[in-house]
Amino acid sequence: MPAQVLKVHPDDNVIVALRNLPAQSTIAFEGQSYTLPIGVDAKHKFVTEDLPTGGVVRMYGVTVGKATQPIRRGEPITTFNLKHESDQYGLDKRRPYTYAAPDVTKWQNRTFMGYHRADGRVGTRNYWLVVPLVFCENRNILILKDAFERELGYAQPDTYRDQVRELLSLYQHGDLKAIQSLQPASLNGHATQPAANRPFKNVDGIKFLTHEMGCGGTRQDSAYLCSLLAGMINNPNVAGATVLSLGCQHLQTGMLEEEVRRQNPAFDKPLLLFEQQEGTEFALMAQAVKETFLGLAQINKIERQPAPLSQLCVGLKCGGSDGFSGLSANPAIGHLSDVLGALGGKTVLAEFPELCGAEQDLIDRTADDAKAGKFVSLMQTYSAQAEAAGSGFDMNPSPGNIKDGLITDAIKSAGAAKKGGNAPVADVLDYAEPAVAPGLSLLCTPGNDVEATTGMAGSGTNLILFTTGLGTPTGNPICPVVKISTNTALKNRMPDVIDFDSGPIIDGEQTIPQNGDLLLEWLIQLASGEVTTKAEQLGQDDFIPWKRGVSL
Template identity: 65%
Template structure:
């Protein structure tokens, strides 16, 4: 079986039926009461106003009848719903399609024409294991929370001296207030929020894109499994192609031992040969001796890392994580399918993409089962998904609780609606593999990666699984990034891109306006990514220093 392509939006259109089997229409503009929508030969007069992003029915629904969107069941009526009435949390409850391995069918798809991209290259950092980085970072990590202070001491020592520290306009604002208070004229101060401050762009090591410092609250006091999970996560970051060298601080007596980390690195990359410097605090004795040694050897490592230069490599060497957060009712019809088209283009070229957020695949499980090229991957997807769902159920939670108040307010009233739109980030390509949290892809193609929907837990997991770029679609605006993997914020609507320009990198809003097709927008994004991957510019998250890192301890998180 196959799934039909997304419906394109004509210019100046006011509503959209996403799939021919759907019994709801999406409002693309605010529609006043009394508006008449002409749909398949019938006139639908709206009894009440409908906000953009929300849905109205194309038929009257009785209690218990299904609501269909994206061609799948996304809810059921909990009370009679009239023709043209808005569906809300008061008249519709989450309900998803049944799925199972026994229903698996062969998947067919039409790969996109990639002839225009066959010879395109980006300037990346090739590693000896065959991976290619879009950045060349030195990473500094603690094996246990006891070393967090020392990590921060190293960060303070290195960042400003080497030119990687961010100019802090807010510190200058506070200093301005302090000076004004002392001078006795605080009431006359007018702070300028967007003042541009001078930034020293002269870097001592121009081929080193930065030094990244991680802290966490793990490493000891938990279970042996917790310690192993931390080592697996850190090993994923260390072996990510964007990392050229690493400094590791250890206390010495913690559960997360250096030997565990070394084994986890070897398991992910048997021929790993990038420099990893280990410093055991209890061996050195004093903090001064520990940090002095770490500073000297790390600086020497940076000197060597700076000798590496970018080289032209094919797009097949990109590894891209696919994520959405702060989603709205336009996510599944603009930014997500545009990213899905980009994913299809990339995997057709031989690249790798990672579709994360298992709680946001609810309702489209059968399609994903069908798309797995190997039976074992379909089986693993079901096993990981059902284990995750059972863990949530054990504490009285469920995937149906995933939508946030912001999601609901902007049209995503059930998890199945949210999930069916979120899954569009994965396009239509067959699924080459299914990965658990922090596992790396061993073959090119589209992969399903088990992560929570939580923004930072998911992006942390994608970076640990090897993503060298992350595409993050958002309809409401989400200020987050990743320490080692550039995170691209893609607005689902132009209003958001205009309102939050310091967060948004790319606008998929022209799709909603009918000014661009899904494919045109996705390929324009891919063209922009070539420059980003080549280091010609940075994401807004990089410019803001949004280095968010939160390990998932496998607790219930939707």
């Protein structure tokens, strides 16, 4: 019979409900008996001792809150009786850290089929990127998108256009009753993949980005955008790029070229640059179409070849989190992160607002003093900016997070940090800074799903693992985003967006390492192009650069 409750860490004074526990029920756990005066829903927690006002609540072995009123033994913690509280951190509090890497013998000789680049990195996809340097070119980008995708077989199916056509036909025949009685199931459902009669068989897609930056803001905003776009172009999943510029904006083409080569001195990809102010719109677009087409023909010659798992660079992200996130999907990808690191691969843990309360553990795990200091500086600067705007990290949990058991940011963060496993921290990166060190890197991004995934792609990840307890369609234009459910009910409810289920951990059917190993097996297929993510199938190409303002 599956367990009803779980205590995450021996030092915790809360117990997690894995099932709905009715009021007045008695729970026997680890030689203790708890009678619940109030019902406790699954994903929520009840305290193991009477707590006075100001009493500290601990979970995952760290401080996650402080009681705002007395809480009785067996009573659930809520936003009414608990406020955010976290442990102080700093370089002066560093403790010795020991780590035993997992046995990776069975993965040692495994490979995936990837696209080898001249700079030595390997892509899991072979994309051509089309991007504007400034928002003035967004319209031209969208025109190119429509032309290339429709003619070359990359456009999404017209599912909803067909639905509107069917409804229009009924309306034109005066049959409103038929429209009202029409059930969604009788309409055309989602096609899971565009019907592809593609002339460029080795080109996985042409990705068109738009944004609202490049001019009119601060020069720093343009510099950050330049760094991000250079990182996207350098990403191993990108084989070449077309860049449209107006000509007079802050972010100049020369700045982009310089930043691309600063990040990657071995850069050797087609990079096509066009400026509209040099002539007519037609001249710009016609030339861009012709040269982009020739570029596609060039990268179509690249074929997948075997590559070791050490060539994987995997982003670690969560969004739409719930009370099971830190118990199932997050530690499962933490195990995977440790395995990849032991193989010489790279993993990148994002979302600094969701490391609040877990800082000291990460400082302890960062052996290099300078890198540990960089982490402290980035965290403190970000936190201070948020507080100055009246939006501290404690305001991070969303209504959905709270409803499903993440009462404080420290609870959410302690569970979110589990995505980074237990390995030492190899590097600390600012937003979109290239990930180069084997092992685990910490990347300064907001918790915002798309700003974070955009930053990871800009740092060079060739896959992103994204855990979710509530469900989200988030994707990325150049980096496959794997949606991992924390509970099986979500997988069953949203099968069109969830790729992999960690719910069997909660149900007692799999251990965390077993689930993580199954995920890695599936990831090898994904990296090899044998399967695609639901976000790829839906054309969910989300791209939002972080302007470095307060974003949680």
